[in-house]
Amino acid sequence: MSKQFDVIVIGGGPGGYIAAIRAAQLGFNVACIDEWKNATGGPALGGTCTNVGCIPSKALLQSSEHFEQAGHHFADHGINVSGLSLDLGKMQGRKDTVVKQNNDGVLYLFKKNKVTFFHARASFSASKDGFYDIKVSPAKDVAAPAKDEEIISGKHVIVATGSVARELPGAPFDENMILSNVGALRMGAVPKKLCLIGAGVIGLEMGSVWRRLGSDVTVLEGLPTFLGAVDQQIAKEALKAFTKQGLKIQLGVKVGEIKVVESGVSVAYVDAKGQAQVLEVDKLVVSIGRVANTAGLAPEAVGLSLDERGAILVDGDCKTNLSNVWAIGDVVRGPMLAHKAEEEGVAVAERIAGQHGHVNFNTVPWVIYTHPEIAWVGQNEEQLKAVGRAYKAGTFPFLANGRARALGDTTGMVKMLADAATDEILGVHIVGPMASELIAECVVAMEFRASSEDIARICHAHPSLSEATKEAALAVDKRTLNF
Ligand SMILES: Cc1cc2nc3c(=O)[nH]c(=O)nc-3n(C[C@H](O)[C@H](O)[C@H](O)COP(=O)(O)OP(=O)(O)OC[C@H]3O[C@@H](n4cnc5c(N)ncnc54)[C@H](O)[C@@H]3O)c2cc1C
Numbered sequence: 001m002s003k004q005f006d007v008i009v010i011g012g013g014p015g016g017y018i019a020a021i022r023a024a025q026l027g028f029n030v031a032c033i034d035e036w037k038n039a040t041g042g043p044a045l046g047g048t049c050t051n052v053g054c055i056p057s058k059a060l061l062q063s064s065e066h067f068e069q070a071g072h073h074f075a076d077h078g079i080n081v082s083g084l085s086l087d088l089g090k091m092q093g094r095k096d097t098v099v100k101q102n103n104d105g106v107l108y109l110f111k112k113n114k115v116t117f118f119h120a121r122a123s124f125s126a127s128k129d130g131f132y133d134i135k136v137s138p139a140k141d142v143a144a145p146a147k148d149e150e151i152i153s154g155k156h157v158i159v160a161t162g163s164v165a166r167e168l169p170g171a172p173f174d175e176n177m178i179l180s181n182v183g184a185l186r187m188g189a190v191p192k193k194l195c196l197i198g199a200g201v202i203g204l205e206m207g208s209v210w211r212r213l214g215s216d217v218t219v220l221e222g223l224p225t226f227l228g229a230v231d232q233q234i235a236k237e238a239l240k241a242f243t244k245q246g247l248k249i250q251l252g253v254k255v256g257e258i259k260v261v262e263s264g265v266s267v268a269y270v271d272a273k274g275q276a277q278v279l280e281v282d283k284l285v286v287s288i289g290r291v292a293n294t295a296g297l298a299p300e301a302v303g304l305s306l307d308e309r310g311a312i313l314v315d316g317d318c319k320t321n322l323s324n325v326w327a328i329g330d331v332v333r334g335p336m337l338a339h340k341a342e343e344e345g346v347a348v349a350e351r352i353a354g355q356h357g358h359v360n361f362n363t364v365p366w367v368i369y370t371h372p373e374i375a376w377v378g379q380n381e382e383q384l385k386a387v388g389r390a391y392k393a394g395t396f397p398f399l400a401n402g403r404a405r406a407l408g409d410t411t412g413m414v415k416m417l418a419d420a421a422t423d424e425i426l427g428v429h430i431v432g433p434m435a436s437e438l439i440a441e442c443v444v445a446m447e448f449r450a451s452s453e454d455i456a457r458i459c460h461a462h463p464s465l466s467e468a469t470k471e472a473a474l475a476v477d478k479r480t481l482n483f
Contacts, residue, residue: 008154013047015329016160019345035139045106064212163330191282203287231380375435378427390420394475402463414472423451452476
């Protein structure tokens with residue numbers, strides 16, 4: 001007889017591993033199956049986020065920012081650095097260590113919470129008697145394949161198989177010359193000239209890393225608007241800062257033929273003025289979005305429905321068309337963010353336990369970890385105008401914030417939007433230092449449906465960047481104290 005579990009989680013990324021842990025905490029007998037392997041064939045839990053996403057990108061952003069500071073800004077502090085050089089191998093090695101610490105951390109958490117882990121590929125096999133049979137096949141080239149294929153059965157299945165980078169037609173990833181996020185994070189030498197197609201979160205973060213390390217970086221974006229999903233006052237400020245740093249961002253381009261040539265990669269495109277251009281670069285990174293990953297899952301074996309884009313079809317509660325089969329994270333609709341996947345994982349485990357897990361999509365924060373960082377939660381000015389909502393806006397520049405001046409990091413602002421009648425905060429948009437951390441206060445405020453006056457009346461430590469949030473709240477009522 002096959003091994004039986006209360007809950008089988010397919011995928012060990014942030015959605016899957018968190019769902020498995022929460023389900024185990026709630027008393028279920030849980031299995032999690034994940035096929036990702038490290039360089040030596042061992043398990044590498046944590047999915048895209050830990051292996052080729054959030055964590056390695058932030059490690060390289062940190063290292064490259066140190067390099068930039070040492071090279072260009074330490075002198076402002078009276079610190080003279082001579083003989084500055086880059087050991088990219090060491091920098092990449094540090095990044096790999098950070099990734100491994102996170103991989104091992106998840107493995108430890110599985111042991112602690114008694115989650116049974118299979119380092120394998122999972123696919124649906126059949127459903128019978130209220131159970132789903134899942135085929136567990138040894139993942140390719142793993143160090144210690146468990147045994148041959150086996151079938152395990154689960155009363156509930158949570159699919160968390162994530163996403164993969166979208167390819168440009170005619171330019172498949174080879175991860176040597178034409179790179180996805182995977183190759184962009186592991187280059188062994190700094191390319192002299194680098195082109196990124198797609199000025200979204202990943203394109204801007206990767207472009208920033210390699211520019212800081214010395215590449216001449218061009219970013220080509222098809223849309224005419226920079227960061228169209230971001231409040232445009234914030235996006236304009238960010239574009240100014242990135243351009244000043246030397247990122248060459250071209251909007252409204254139409255990419256044509258891409259060829260790997262002797263000297264590198266040639267990218268033909270038509271620019272916003274309609275002029276035909278050809279860019280010759282050493283490497284090309286394509287970051288034009290990600291697609292749901294159901295390869296090898298065999299959804300058809302049980303009749304699991306996908307939408308027209310290949311994502312698993314779910315309702316607001318992450319229920320699929322099959323009873324007791326759930327799907328979360330990047331493989332379903334909604335923002336492709338690690339923390340969104342995690343919240344869905346917790347909510348689904350709690351729903352399986354008969355509780356009322358819930359994800360408030362309106363208060364999911366977004367962050368771009370460039371310098372300056374960009375972070376936001378809730379509605380932006382363009383969205384409020386589009387639905388005719390009456391609002392008040394308050395902004396406060398970091399230039400007028402004492403801590404930002406002491407840090408030498410005064411680019412950007414906090415912008416708060418509140419309902420014109422009730423003063424409830426509808427959105428907060430930040431471009432500037434530590435925006436990723438500052439946004440947390442605004443998320444809490446919005447979860448508790450705070451007004452801008454609530455933030456304005458809370459005592460914030462001085463000197464701190466968070467005072468800019470308080471001042472933006474005061475600005476909603478046109479009474480900033482420091483500007
Ligand atoms: C460069 C980059 C930077 C990013 N930075 C951020 C960031 O700063 N913040 C943020 O919130 N988000 C970030 N993201 C997005 C984030 O990584 C994803 O939203 C998140 O990983 C989604 O989690 P998930 O659990 O849904 O899927 P994934 O993390 O993709 O995990 C899916 C797992 O399922 C496994 N799997 C798939 N199919 C099978 C199968 N059939 N059998 C067994 N295992 C299977 C995969 O091997 C993988 O381990 C970034 C992404 C990239 C690419």
